[in-house]
Amino acid sequence: MFLSELLNTIDETKITGSVDREITRLAYDSRLVEEGDAFFCIKGLVTDGHEYVIEAVSRGAGAIFVERDMEIPLSEGVTVVRAPDTRFALAKCAAKYYGYPSERLKLIGVTGTNGKTTTCYLVENIFKQAGRVTGLIGTIENHIGEIVEAVTRTTPESLDLQRLLKRMVDEGVEVAVMEVSSHALDLHRVSGCRFESVAFTNLTQDHLDFHISIEEYFGAKRRLFEGEDFGADRKAIINIDDSFGRRLIEETSLPSWSFGIDARADVRAGDVVVSSGGNRFTLARQEKSIEIATHLKGRFNIYNCLAAAAVAFEMGLDGDMIARGLETLVFVPGRFEEIECGQTFTAIVDYAHTPDGIRNLLEACREVSDGRVIIVVGCGGDRDRSKRPLMGRVAIEMSDLCILTSDNPRGEAPASIIDMMLDGVRGEFPGWRYSVEMDRRVAIRKAVMEANEGDLVVVAGKG
Structure with missing residues (x-):
C-alpha cells in the first residue's frame, strides 16, 4: 500500500518527503521495524516513541509519523509525517491498511x-x-x-x-x-x-x-x-x-x-x-x-x-x-467462578477490583451461602488510590472475616497499599473481623484453614 493511500485517512498533516512510496507494514515498536515500514511515534505513560526515531530509521523505516517537529536524518529518503495525534493517525491508518x-x-x-x-x-x-x-x-x-x-x-x-x-x-x-x-x-x-x-x-x-x-x-x-x-x-x-x-x-x-x-x-x-x-x-x-x-x-x-x-x-x-x-453458559473464567476440590465449604474466585465490584460480589456471596463469608482481597499498585479505603471498608463491613493481602503491587510497597485500605475502617471494627497477610499465597491458605463446613471463601482481584 502506498503512503499516499494511508494519508487519505487523516487530516491536518505536514509532510516532508515523498508520499509516492510503498509501505510494507505499520509499527509502533521500533524494535519490530523492518525495511519499508511506517513507524508511528506514540507517546505513552512511561516511554515516548519519539525517542526511538533513530533506531526505527536505522532498521529501514520508510516513513515516520510524529506529533512534534524533530531533527530526523533524511539521507535515506525517509518521509516524515507530522500529525496532530499519532495515536489517532495509527488507528485510522491501521483500519485502512487491513481493509476496514x-x-x-x-x-x-x-x-x-x-x-x-x-x-x-x-x-x-x-x-x-x-x-x-x-x-x-x-x-x-x-x-x-x-x-x-x-x-x-x-x-x-x-x-x-x-x-x-x-x-x-x-x-x-x-x-x-x-x-x-x-x-x-x-x-x-x-x-x-x-x-x-x-x-x-x-x-x-x-x-x-x-x-x-x-x-x-x-x-x-x-x-x-x-x-x-x-x-x-x-x-x-x-x-x-x-x-x-x-x-x-x-x-x-x-x-x-x-x-x-x-x-x-x-x-x-x-x-x-x-x-x-x-x-x-x-x-x-x-x-x-x-x-x-x-x-x-x-x-x-x-x-x-x-x-x-x-x-x-x-x-x-x-x-x-x-x-x-x-x-x-456454565461459567466465565475468574467471574464468580466456583472452585471444587472436594472441600466442605464453597470456594469462589472473582475479578472484583472496585468498591462497587466488591459490594456486588459480597452481596452475591450472601445470596448463595448461609455460612460465614471469608474474603481475601487487596488493591493493585500504581492505580487509582482513592478507591483503596472504600474497598477496605466494603470488604470488612460486608464479610465475616477479611484478610487483606497483596494484589499486583507493581512499583508500590504492598504494606503501603494495605495501610491505605485500612484508612477506611480504623477504629470501627474489632480486630477479629480482619487481618493482614502480605504473602498472597499464605493469605489464601489462612482463609481456607479458617473455613468451616458451609462457609464461603472468596478470593477477589487477580485470583
Whole structure:
C-alpha cells in the first residue's frame, strides 16, 4: 500500500518527503521495524516513541509519523509525517491498511466499569448457539472461532486490534464482541472501528488515577455513544437502572434500547430468584416473555444477562435462541467462578477490583451461602488510590472475616497499599473481623484453614 493511500485517512498533516512510496507494514515498536515500514511515534505513560526515531530509521523505516517537529536524518529518503495525534493517525491508518475489517463482520462493543467480560461471553454464546461463527476480544482471552489466545490488556492497541479483526474476517467470523475500556476510548485504540451495537453496563468509581474525576471517566465511556465515528447506524444498549445509564440514554443521539429490572426498560427481568444453584427470572420484551434459568449466580449477573439479551434482540435473534445462549453458559473464567476440590465449604474466585465490584460480589456471596463469608482481597499498585479505603471498608463491613493481602503491587510497597485500605475502617471494627497477610499465597491458605463446613471463601482481584 502506498503512503499516499494511508494519508487519505487523516487530516491536518505536514509532510516532508515523498508520499509516492510503498509501505510494507505499520509499527509502533521500533524494535519490530523492518525495511519499508511506517513507524508511528506514540507517546505513552512511561516511554515516548519519539525517542526511538533513530533506531526505527536505522532498521529501514520508510516513513515516520510524529506529533512534534524533530531533527530526523533524511539521507535515506525517509518521509516524515507530522500529525496532530499519532495515536489517532495509527488507528485510522491501521483500519485502512487491513481493509476496514470491522465493516466485514458485525462488531459489538461493551463498555462499563463492571460486567463487560461476562456480558461479552454471554453475547458470544448466544450467537454461537444460534449457529454463527463468533469472535471475542476481552480481558481474559481472545477467541477467533474455535481458536483461543492469551491477552495482555482489555482492549488491544489499534494496530493489533485491526490485525486481529482481519484475522477474524479471514477465519470466517460473522459476529465479534469486544470489551471496550475507557483507556481504549481515550487513547484511540478503537478509532477506525465500525460497531453494529454498543452496550453500557454501569459506571462506578475506577481508573481515577487516569481520568482524574468520575465525570471525566464517564466522558470517556460516553464517546462510544457519540457522533458517527464508530458507525453511523450503530444502536445503543443501555442499563437504565444505573444512574449514569439514565444520563447516557438522555444524552445520546443513537437509537437506543434500554435494559434493567426497572419496569420501564425495553428488555427487563421479572420474578427474579437468586440461589446457590443459579439465577432464574422472566425475560420480557414488549408483550412477550420467556422463563430463563442460568448457571450464573448473583443478582449482578441478571444485568449481564439482560445486556446480552438486549444486544441479541436488537440484532434480530428470537427469544428461544437467546434463552438457549443464556442457559448454556456454565461459567466465565475468574467471574464468580466456583472452585471444587472436594472441600466442605464453597470456594469462589472473582475479578472484583472496585468498591462497587466488591459490594456486588459480597452481596452475591450472601445470596448463595448461609455460612460465614471469608474474603481475601487487596488493591493493585500504581492505580487509582482513592478507591483503596472504600474497598477496605466494603470488604470488612460486608464479610465475616477479611484478610487483606497483596494484589499486583507493581512499583508500590504492598504494606503501603494495605495501610491505605485500612484508612477506611480504623477504629470501627474489632480486630477479629480482619487481618493482614502480605504473602498472597499464605493469605489464601489462612482463609481456607479458617473455613468451616458451609462457609464461603472468596478470593477477589487477580485470583
